[in-house]
Amino acid sequence: MVKGTTNRIDDLLASVTGDLLGEVTQTFQNHTIRVERILLEMVRPDPVQPRRVLPESIHLRFHNSHVTPTQALRELVQLVQIAARQRGRPFNSVVELLPNTDDEREQETNTLLSPEEQLLLDLVNLAITIRDDGQVNPLTVVDVSQGVTRLFRIETGERRYWATWLLRDFIPNYTGDGMIPCILVPEKQSSIFRQAKENTARSGLTAVALARQAALLLLTVHGYEIPAYAVGNDFYRQALQLDLRSRREYTDAILSAMGGMKKGYFSEIKALLRLADEALEIADRHGIEEGKLRHVIAVAPELHAEIVRQIVDFNLTSRQVKELCEGDRMQTDEDDPLERLPAAALKIAKVTQSISSTSAQDLVRALLKQEGDAAIARARLQAMRKLLSEAERLLGTE
Amino acid sequence: MTRVFVFTNHKGGVGKSTSATNVALGITQVLRHAHASNCRVLLIDTDSQGHASLVTTGKKDYGADNSLYTVLMAERQNAPQTLMNCLVESLWDQELHVLPASPMLEGAERELMGIAGAPYRLADPLSKIVGQYAAVVIDTRPSFSLMTEMGLLAATDAIIPVEPRYLETVGLTSVIQKINDIREGWRHPNLRVSGLLVTKMDHRIRGHNHLLAELKAHPVLGKLLLGVIPVNEAVSYAHHNHQSLFQYDPRSSASKAYVQIVGTLVRYLTKVGV
Numbered sequence: 001m002v003k004g005t006t007n008r009i010d011d012l013l014a015s016v017t018g019d020l021l022g023e024v025t026q027t028f029q030n031h032t033i034r035v036e037r038i039l040l041e042m043v044r045p046d047p048v049q050p051r052r053v054l055p056e057s058i059h060l061r062f063h064n065s066h067v068t069p070t071q072a073l074r075e076l077v078q079l080v081q082i083a084a085r086q087r088g089r090p091f092n093s094v095v096e097l098l099p100n101t102d103d104e105r106e107q108e109t110n111t112l113l114s115p116e117e118q119l120l121l122d123l124v125n126l127a128i129t130i131r132d133d134g135q136v137n138p139l140t141v142v143d144v145s146q147g148v149t150r151l152f153r154i155e156t157g158e159r160r161y162w163a164t165w166l167l168r169d170f171i172p173n174y175t176g177d178g179m180i181p182c183i184l185v186p187e188k189q190s191s192i193f194r195q196a197k198e199n200t201a202r203s204g205l206t207a208v209a210l211a212r213q214a215a216l217l218l219l220t221v222h223g224y225e226i227p228a229y230a231v232g233n234d235f236y237r238q239a240l241q242l243d244l245r246s247r248r249e250y251t252d253a254i255l256s257a258m259g260g261m262k263k264g265y266f267s268e269i270k271a272l273l274r275l276a277d278e279a280l281e282i283a284d285r286h287g288i289e290e291g292k293l294r295h296v297i298a299v300a301p302e303l304h305a306e307i308v309r310q311i312v313d314f315n316l317t318s319r320q321v322k323e324l325c326e327g328d329r330m331q332t333d334e335d336d337p338l339e340r341l342p343a344a345a346l347k348i349a350k351v352t353q354s355i356s357s358t359s360a361q362d363l364v365r366a367l368l369k370q371e372g373d374a375a376i377a378r379a380r381l382q383a384m385r386k387l388l389s390e391a392e393r394l395l396g397t398e
Numbered sequence: 399m400t401r402v403f404v405f406t407n408h409k410g411g412v413g414k415s416t417s418a419t420n421v422a423l424g425i426t427q428v429l430r431h432a433h434a435s436n437c438r439v440l441l442i443d444t445d446s447q448g449h450a451s452l453v454t455t456g457k458k459d460y461g462a463d464n465s466l467y468t469v470l471m472a473e474r475q476n477a478p479q480t481l482m483n484c485l486v487e488s489l490w491d492q493e494l495h496v497l498p499a500s501p502m503l504e505g506a507e508r509e510l511m512g513i514a515g516a517p518y519r520l521a522d523p524l525s526k527i528v529g530q531y532a533a534v535v536i537d538t539r540p541s542f543s544l545m546t547e548m549g550l551l552a553a554t555d556a557i558i559p560v561e562p563r564y565l566e567t568v569g570l571t572s573v574i575q576k577i578n579d580i581r582e583g584w585r586h587p588n589l590r591v592s593g594l595l596v597t598k599m600d601h602r603i604r605g606h607n608h609l610l611a612e613l614k615a616h617p618v619l620g621k622l623l624l625g626v627i628p629v630n631e632a633v634s635y636a637h638h639n640h641q642s643l644f645q646y647d648p649r650s651s652a653s654k655a656y657v658q659i660v661g662t663l664v665r666y667l668t669k670v671g672v
Contacts, residue, residue: 012648013431016661028434028532028668039526041479148485148495150530178478179526186435 033189035138037179040069040165042150043141045158047230050212051199053158055079055116056281063230069165077170080120086372087114094170097121098128115285126163127171135160138181140198142190144228152182153228155190156198192220193257200259207293208284210258211272215239217257218270221250233280237273268294279304282312291318295325303343310347313366314358324350348387401667402524402534403592404553407573409566410540412559413597415443415450416633416643417656418537423454423642424660425533425667426493432664440531441488442466442520443499444549445539449637451498454488456640458498465500470510470519470548477523490642495531507544517544517584521552533667542576550580555592555666557624562596562606567613570594592666593624595659600629625659627652 045053047063054062054076062072077094084091091097097120113121139157154161160180167174196213199205205213215236220226222242227235244251244263255261261269269290274297275283283293288311295318296307311321327350367377405418422441429437443450444466451465452458462468464484472480481497488494510516528534536549550556556577560566574591581589596613600606614620628651636646643653 009427009644009648010431012644012653012657013427016428016657016664017431028429028432028436036529038529039478039482041482042527042530147492148482148487150482150527177526178475 034184036182036184038152038182040178040180043152043154043161043180045154045161048226049158050209050216051205053162060230070169073166076120080116083114083116094124097124123163123166127167130163131167135181138183140185141182142185142187155195192216193253196257206284206287207272207290208280210269212236214258214266214270215273217254218242221247233277239270240273271297276301276304279308282308286312292321295322299325313370320354400528400531401555402553403555403557404536404538404549405557405559406538406546407558408540408542409569412561414559415537417559417595418535419450419454420643420656421660422535423490423494424657425664426491428660428664429532436532438493438531440495440534442497442536444545445499445537446501446503448499450537451496453637453640454490454496455486455498456489460498460500462502465498467500467502467506469523470506478526481523482527503545517547517551520548524552551584551586554588557593557595559595559597561598562609567609591622594619594622595624596626598629599626625655627655
């Protein structure tokens with residue numbers, strides 16, 4: 001409600017708008033979508049955007065206003081610095097992450113980057129492109145200002161947003177003015193379907209992000225209020241109780257926004273939200289496919305994270321994951337609880353079945369990746385050898 | 399490009415703050431009445447007396463962390479964010495935002511003296527957020543100090559309120575000259591004198607009528623005449639009640655005169671779009 005509005009003021013204003021302004025009033029009535037350059041600080045990523053750019057922990061801390069954009073990026077850089085140091089590639093400045101085209105050996109190592117290293121490298125690449133060639137493609141933002149607080153929520157283009165911050169605060173020779181070009185969408189015209197279409201149209205959307213996207217669409221069409229703050233996985237899990245049938249009129253729109261997927265696949269994607277929190281985080285970070293994750297949700301939730309970690313560590317195929325999970329489930333179903341074998345023993349026994357699909361070199365690399373130190377890796381192998389010898393001896397006696 | 403109107407005159411008591419505050423509110427309300435997509439107006443008070451801040455926000459105890467002083471003292475890179483953090487919603491209208499003044503601005507001039515780029519400490523951060531507003535109105539202090547220069551460097555249109563008295567009109571040319579000096583000397587070609595606003599006009603006084611007639615007949619000043627605000631008791635009563643003139647007495651002669659000026663300024667906005 002506008003303060004101090006009275007009929008008498010209206011009469012006074014009407015005399016101006018009618019007599020003085022006349023036809024020019026139409027000039028002001030521009031409610032269309034337009035492009036503006038907006039101060040970077042006025043722009044905020046969407047906290048419920050299914051496609052995560054930052055790692056989950058930093059994402060939550062940023063959206064809960066515990067850290068500024070610069071601090072969030074500094075945390076990411078520190079995280080990557082630790083990972084890179086463990087892999088023997090320490091760096092001080094983020095620009096050192098860029099590959100040296102003269103060094104072939106360095107190019108080869110790029111294939112072994114951790115997800116965080118890859119993320120930061122992608123952001124640095126994007127930032128350098130923006131610095132050198134300018135930002136051709138504007139962000140899409142929705143005006144969510146309240147009172148004197150001017151704020152624009154990103155609908156699409158969160159990576160460009162973070163790349164611009166990275167460019168401003170972490171990369172030398174930034175000559176910009178702290179503004180970012182944005183397509184300004186009036187709040188009434190903002191659409192979760194458009195965001196979904198943008199997400200699914202681009203490559204690199206993980207199965208977990210797709211699951212969040214499916215949940216967000218379902219929750220929206222079922223009238224759930226989409227919060228303007230960071231939410232945990234339980235918010236998305238509410239969609240597990242919902243389905244497309246109860247809102248048939250939206251079925252086509254939802255499936256189209258999800259990239260034209262089939263109903264059955266939509267349900268399978270949505271079901272991934274049954275994964276435990278830690279498993280979801282690992283699967284999202286490493287971009288594990290739905291075909292592997294669908295088997296994991298069938299086992300007990302306390303095993304999810306461990307199995308997903310094994311998928312990452314051993315680069316298991318869908319078939320191997322299926323065997324691993326079904327074996328686990330059969331054991332769980334059939335065994336007398338009193339005689340239940342330790343999960344670790346079952347896993348080692350399962351690994352023996354896939355011994356032919358790996359090489360000694362791969363095993364060494366996996367061990368080094370897991371332990372980060374050759375001496376510890378050697379100790380693990382020696383312990384394993386001792387265990388196997390003992391098992392072989394026992395097998396002979398049975 | 400958003401138009402930034404600065405009300406300036408080195409003579410005190412000519413109605414700069416009254417004009418700036420009521421024109422700012424008037425633009426907001428006229429734009430809303432015209433169903434404009436953006437009817438936000440920003441009022442910047444650069445006068446350390448803080449009269450414009452007081453009447454529009456009901457407060458004058460702004461200090462080192464919530465006023466224009468804060469913006470001027472902020473690190474260059476953080477200044478736009480600081481400016482946004484210091485904005486206050488006016489009691490008069492939710493779409494009228496105020497960057498309030500502080501008595502500390504007196505000291506700010508001394509603190510900033512000799513610092514490179516000091517005159518741009520308002521213009522630079524304002525340029526980053528100006529696009530969010532349909533118009534910006536700046537109230538200046540009654541002197542040609544660093545603070546007034548900052549206001550002029552941030553502005554596109556200078557409006558000079560002047561009383562219809564002999565000595566005031568004599569000083570007019572020096573005010574215009576000063577504005578021209580800013581435009582040329584600081585290479586700020588967007589700044590221009592957009593109007594003279596005759597305030598406190600009393601038609602019963604022969605001298606006032608005579609000077610107004612002279613002003614109208616002047617080959618340069620006559621073309622700049624934006625409007626005439628009659629002397630009106632409602633102005634002081636509105637101030638006393640921390641109300642706008644339009645709210646206190648919309649039927650007063652001053653209200654009617656101001657709304658005509660607002661209409662003219664809103665027409666200026668259409669020349670560059672909102």
